[in-house]
Amino acid sequence: ETFGLGRPALPEEIAAWDGDIRPDGTGLPKGSGDALIGEEIFAEQCAACHGDFAEGIGNWPKLAGGADTLDHDDPLKTVGSYWPYLTTAYDYIKRSMPYGNAGTLSDDEVYATLAYILYSNDLIPDDFILSDETLLDVEMPNAEGFIIDDRAETEYAQWSDAPCMEKCKSAVNITMRAMVLDVTPQEETSPEAEPEEAPLMVTAAFDPALAAEGEKVFRKCKACHQIGADAKNKSGPILTGVVGSPAGVVEGFSYSKPLIKVAESGLIWSEKELAAFLEKPRAYLKGTKMSFAGLRKEADQRAIIEYLKSYGN
Amino acid sequence: TPDPLITEIQPWAQGFGDGVDAVRYGLPIEYEGDVIRRNVEWLTADTISSINFTPIHALEGTITPQGCAFERHHSGAIDLRKEDYRLMINGLVDRPLVFNYADLERFPRENHVYFCECAANTGMEWAGAQLNGAQFTHGMIHNMEYTGVPLRILLEEAGLDTAGDLADKWVFVEGADASSNGRSIPMEKALDDVLVAFKANGEALRKEHGYPVRLVVPGWEGNMWVKWIRRIEVMDGPVESREETSKYTDTLEDGTSRKWTWAMDAKSVVTSPSPQAPVTHGTGPLVISGLAWSGRGAITRVDVSKDGGMSWETARLARPGERMALSRFYLDTHWDGSEMLLQSRAMDDTGYVQPTKAQLRAVRGLNSIYHNNCIQTWLLRANGEAENVEVS
Incomplete structure (x- = not known):
């Protein structure tokens, strides 16, 4: 007995949503790409978090390396060292990447990006054409590394005896204390006030306390940006002197096309423009290379701009 | 001396409180501002793909209010x-x-x-005692009535x-x-x-x-x-x-x-006293309060140890255990002010007994991240403060 609720799913609708790809290759779309093409896409779309060589930045996932580390302390689990099926990587990139811009890579671009990740793991040569025809030919080193949940046999039986209640051990010693590591987050002693006053365009005197706050916020940016006398371009440009400077002028940095366009039309990084950019980078400048999600709090924007101001030219 | 809170007329006893509609959808009173979700920033690269923790050290009963139930997002x-x-x-x-x-x-x-428990709950504790608070060690869990x-x-x-x-x-x-x-x-x-x-x-x-x-x-x-x-x-x-x-x-x-390790095994933790919930009342009557749960059935019994697992007392379940839901347990006890190593040990209706960290490590080693359901130890000091420790 059915309720007669809902309506038929149309073939176009199923095609739009049903993109999962199975370990046997079912669902792989037609297409191809190699590591050379993939390297460019990777640099543009992925490197801000995953590093130029898929080695990862900060806490962002490392996609390459870790071969033969799974039985060591702190194994490094990457696409190369850990993932059992390459179809999983295709499925995931197509479905969820690039981070913050999911589902925008074409099928060929996904093959190329994946080829670059495999190349970075030394699993294919740079001229290997990864395609729906060849994807299953790539041998995944950890393909045989998984067993199905065996807790019923290895754990449940031995942990089901009537538990001891008295004289269960003769002595107890403390062997480790959390206080020694001291990694528990501490509450801010003075809760961060969020000043509503002082709109951004009012030119105020430089505020060292605010700049110090901004230095903390700048930690979010450090993976990609350097600032100061010895700063170098990383996946983002040097930020020394950026406040009040024209956009797109850092030498040796390869800007995105949309940024070059707004720079040519005369964009100046005023405090107001910077704040708008920082709030929602991808909304402010569609196609920007900056993969940062944004600083929602106006107090954070103000603080970081004050910090940037402390590194004038 | 007589308590002026009793002998003198207090403002709240004299004037008016808020009228109805002062708040159309209420938040907890400001004095409870400490009962909030918390994040451990160093765990993840970005809050967009991260997790925070339910303040289980400060909650009672079993139902988690939605407003402070942990969040986990991938995007x-x-x-x-x-x-x-x-x-x-x-x-x-x-x-x-x-x-x-x-x-x-x-x-x-x-x-x-x-x-609902994240598979990574207590995952930071595999290698040793690390985070100092039940919220951080066991707070990737909430318990709600779903429709x-x-x-x-x-x-x-x-x-x-x-x-x-x-x-x-x-x-x-x-x-x-x-x-x-x-x-x-x-x-x-x-x-x-x-x-x-x-x-x-x-x-x-x-x-x-x-x-x-x-x-x-x-x-x-x-x-x-x-x-x-x-x-x-x-x-x-x-x-x-x-x-x-x-x-x-x-x-x-x-x-x-x-792979396919879907079920969450039986587990428990003393939520109070705990590092974020120290004993402030000195010696005498003490309620040891905690949570227990099993993804394979109902909690049937919880034991509490005050001496790091040398001896155990069976705690009182606030209600009979329900399948795949949190149970609240209590040990109503008397504290003489001496140091205690507090532990709890849950059992479910499959007969499973919550293991020690040593038992888990003997089977799984040190490199697991998920499904750490080990017995937790809090060191309660004479001054009433508590710390996350690991014992032999």
Whole structure:
């Protein structure tokens, strides 16, 4: 007995949503790409978090390396060292990447990006054409590394005896204390006030306390940006002197096309423009290379701009 | 001396309080501002793909208020209106269907209280005592009363004759957010107790918990409770998605890894006293309060040790244990002011006894991340402060 609720799913609708790809290759779309093409896409779309060589930045996932580390302390689990099926990587990139811009890579671009990740793991040569025809030919080193949940046999039986209640051990010693590591987050002693006053365009005197706050916020940016006398371009440009400077002028940095366009039309990084950019980078400048999600709090924007101001030219 | 709070007329006893409608939807009174979710920033790269923790050290009973129930997102909590919500059922079904939100409210619905625990809860403690507070060590859990439609009813609406023998069939479920967080679930579980839920604790789900509709997979790891669920595909095998291969798998000492470790084993923790909930009243009567749960059934018994596991006393369950739901336990005791090493040990109706960290490590080694259900130890000092420690 059915309720007669809902309506038929149309073939176009199923095609739009049903993109999962199975370990046997079912669902792989037609297409191809190699590591050379993939390297460019990777640099543009992925490197801000995953590093130029898929080695990862900060806490962002490392996609390459870790071969033969799974039985060591702190194994490094990457696409190369850990993932059992390459179809999983295709499925995931197509479905969820690039981070913050999911589902925008074409099928060929996904093959190329994946080829670059495999190349970075030394699993294919740079001229290997990864395609729906060849994807299953790539041998995944950890393909045989998984067993199905065996807790019923290895754990449940031995942990089901009537538990001891008295004289269960003769002595107890403390062997480790959390206080020694001291990694528990501490509450801010003075809760961060969020000043509503002082709109951004009012030119105020430089505020060292605010700049110090901004230095903390700048930690979010450090993976990609350097600032100061010895700063170098990383996946983002040097930020020394950026406040009040024209956009797109850092030498040796390869800007995105949309940024070059707004720079040519005369964009100046005023405090107001910077704040708008920082709030929602991808909304402010569609196609920007900056993969940062944004600083929602106006107090954070103000603080970081004050910090940037402390590194004038 | 007489207490002026009693002998003198206090302002609240003389004048007026707030009228009705002063707050149309209330938050806790300001004096409870400490009872909030907390994040551990160094754990993840970005709050968009991260987790925070329920303040279990400060809650009582078993129901978690939605406003402080932990959040876990892979691509941020999205804003999805009921009007824009669609749920597709496709794959090996007789009639691929699309439901809107209003359709779901016309199917027979059920109410159940279930806990949702992230597989990584207590994961930071594998290598040793690390985070100083029950919120941080055990707070990736919440427990709510869900209202929803059994997934079985929706699958039957789409018709399962096409699928043939259901014993080896699966459903693949995915969310509407950018991460989509796809997971494969065996058909046996899908037809058993999985709910397509749209209310929690009597009101709409919160945005951060999947508004308007999420999956509820009782007793199984939280990652499978797909939020903003948009599609359910009946399949003849698992997808082996990223979240069930590269993540949410458990690497053993020899380098092989367990997969499909879905059930959350029996576990418990003393929530008070604990590092964030020290004893401030000195010696005398002391209520030791804690939580216990099992993803494989109901809690039947909890024991508490004050001496690091040398001896145990059986605690009092506030109510008989319920399947796949939190149980509250109490040990009503007398504290003489001496140092205690507090532990709790849960048992469920399968006969399983919560293991020690040493027992877990003997089987799994040190490299696991998920499914750490070890016995937790708090050192309670003479001054009433507590610390997360590990004992021999």
